[in-house]
Amino acid sequence: MPARTHTRSTCPDAAGVEVRLPWWAVALPAVAFGALLLLIAGPGQAHAATADPAVGRLLERIMKLLTP
Numbered sequence: 001m002p003a004r005t006h007t008r009s010t011c012p013d014a015a016g017v018e019v020r021l022p023w024w025a026v027a028l029p030a031v032a033f034g035a036l037l038l039l040i041a042g043p044g045q046a047h048a049a050t051a052d053p054a055v056g057r058l059l060e061r062i063m064k065l066l067t068p
């Protein structure tokens with residue numbers, strides 16, 4: 001019995017891999033980063049940013065946007 005030969009498929013799926021992530025796979029790291037940033041730049045640490053006032057202003061604006 002002769003062995004069957006496998007022919008290559010002409011399907012374009014083999015050329016590129018498409019990965020689809022669920023929404024929480026992107027949202028959770030972003031939320032975790034934001035929470036850690038707020039912990040680092042909390043209100044008690046605001047005086048530590050006197051060397052670069054632009055960073056302090058940016059963090060203040062982020063805090064104002066995130067507080068209800």
